[in-house]
């Protein structure tokens with residue numbers, strides 16, 4: 090039924106073919122006689138791009154014309170993955186394309202694979218932003234994303250002799266999905282000094298003078314909604330040397346070489362995505378990136394608002410800005426600066442506008458991920474902003490002092506400025522003070538924010554400023570696109586694809602849990618998806634894995650708190666057990682494939698050591714004839730969004746095993762369950778809500794609870810530390826050089842045995858191993874396993890980002906969809 094809403098169509102495959110040939114022969118200047126798969130990809134992309142542009146222009150005109158409140162999602166990361174398949178499915182002409190490509194001798198699946206992932210993000214936070222864009226467009230919200238157009242996305246990972254190597258990801262050549270807007274530029278200032286002067290009314294005013302100017306150039310990416318007329322915009326800023334007076338001076342002074350060098354310096358601002366996730370390093374270039382992007386975006390938003398000629402107090406009725414973590418916190422300071430210094434508003438009036446405009450999403454409680462910038466660094470780079478930050482802090486502390494007199498401890502705890510050497514600016518505190526709502530990303534996480542990290546602010550502002558919005562994922566990409574077979578089966582049972590835009594309709598599947606034919610098809614689809622992954626593994630690693638084995642998957646960024654080390658120690662334990670078995674005992678073993686994937690931040694040695702251990706264990710296990718097919722260990726190189734689309738539908742069980750209280754939410758847990766996989770996990774992040782929705786009997790939970798973590802850590806340090814006996818056997822094997830030189834892994838074992846086991850690997854090991862035993866037993870009962878799989882999918886309706894976006898829209902943004910009538 091929604092087809093009638095879709096954009097101007099090719100109508101049929103012949104029209105698609107015509108467009109394809111036209112683009113290949115003219116736009117690409119290539120001949121159809123030597124049209125390879127890549128040319129077929131480019132031609133198809135251009136054909137679909139044309140369809141997107143028309144609706145995109147109309148959407149933008151419509152949004153300007155109706156002039157209702159818009160949402161701006163500020164994120165330093167947008168982990169988009171590939172665009173073509175998404176465009177085909179959202180526009181709704183994939184069948185015409187498939188048939189047309191077939192006529193020309195291509196398979197649409199192969200053509201789609203030619204596209205380079207747009208990997209402008211690290212992990213969960215960046216992928217969440219991409220899912221949000223999809224849902225905002227699908228739900229017809231007038232919404233823009235703002236980010237940076239990195240020349241290099243997240244590095245490509247290669248595994249060489251078991252070690253991670255990083256290779257730059259230069260992805261911009263021939264990208265058909267971006268539109269340079271050379272006419273949309275903003276001059277961004279850095280360094281310089283603040284001049285105080287008296288304005289006409291005699292009041293002291295401030296102006297920021299001198300310094301350097303870098304130009305921001307807009308690049309726009311269309312974001313089509315699924316089956317709607319809305320195509321929203323993602324605007325990415327690219328840095329370029331300013332062509333202003335400043336540079337001409339140098340050129341004219343004959344200093345050509347240094348003037349060219351300055352140009353290159355300007356261009357490095359948007360050159361590279363910082364590859365750290367949850368690890369703050371305080372690099373000046375990163376602060377430059379943040380300000381560059383915030384200032385360009387704010388200028389753009391304010392320019393758009395000013396065209397409406399409304400009064401400033403209407404700004405928050407027209408504009409909602411959401412901060413994806415603290416990375417864009419400078420936007421708060423920048424808006425205050427614009428209103429004060431450029432528009433001449435009084436402080437209180439300006440600050441009132443600012444706080445009504447912003448919302449802040451926190452994604453982590455890990456102390457090492459909280460952004461702090463040194464005061465001297467900021468003083469140098471952004472002198473006026475630092476002044477404003479001090480003013481915000483002064484007024485805030487005065488108001489706290491009034492309400493809680495004589496509590497000096499409280500004042501120093503909540504001060505934006507940390508009194509360390511050097512002094513540091515706490516960005517999260519600016520984000521809280523400058524926003525009207527602060528949210529966490531799953532219930533436990535949001536509760537922890539209120540009771541630990543932001544406790545004092547709850548006391549000051551009351552509990553209403555703090556809220557929870559549990560994460561989700563877009564079912565268009567993570568069910569329909571990643572798992573076309575399952576999506577088709579569900580559509581057949583439910584009588585259409587409406588579940589893709591109302592995921593709660595999945596609950597109708599429960600009626601078919603006992604339907605024999607349905608169960609068989611369900612099982613068959615899982616097998617097909619495992620086969621697809623097995624082929625991929627064969628092609629990329631050379632290892633043959635048996636699709637009848639239990640596929641056990643952990644794919645995510647490598648981090649000690651996510652505990653891939655717990656997983657690989659568990660694998661070693663399993664390996665040792667199998668080796669100790671008689672032939673008779675081996676017959677009862679459920680064959681397993683343990684699949685790992687994920688990148689380590691280049692400077693994070695412990696994470697790299699974990700990758701090294703996984704690969705060394707794989708080397709030994711995979712060629713051990715004692716083990717054969719009973720255990721295989723696979724490390725999938727360069728895990729990314731497009732690989733996730735193959736991996737998620739193929740898992741029997743996936744691992745979400747962070748130390749309780751450390752994972753904000755997790756979102757791949759949702760992707761796996763939505764595709765009929767079960768979970769082994771801790772009581773952490775959104776695992777808790779997943780359990781509530783699907784039922785305790787459909788998930789394998791283990792390990793200590795968040796409330797006990799502090800006590801356990803304390804005991805490790807002040808009591809005696811006793812290594813779990815089964816883990817001890819694992820360590821003995823490692824130390825006996827079973828997986829190569831034990832010295833390579835000594836930091837890892839020592840972090841547990843000698844340095845307090847901060848992530849409670851030893852405390853949770855027994856429970857983890859026992860629970861894996863239960864997984865094996867459960868997997869033997871195919872029928873019961875299938876019932877769990879189907880029931881879980883049926884109950885996953887809550888985890889669509891459509892629900893998430895509606896919650897943000899209602900409780901934080903106060904925006905309405907802009908629905909078009911025909």
Ligand code: 26Y
Nearest residue numbers: 213214366367368369452752753754755756
């Ligand atoms: C400050 C800088 C080094 C930094 C860069 C990236 C800090 C954090 C990050 C990325 C954080 C991230 O990806 N967080 C994840 O966000 C997901 C979406 O909310 C959560 O599901 C996940 O639990 C959380 O780790």
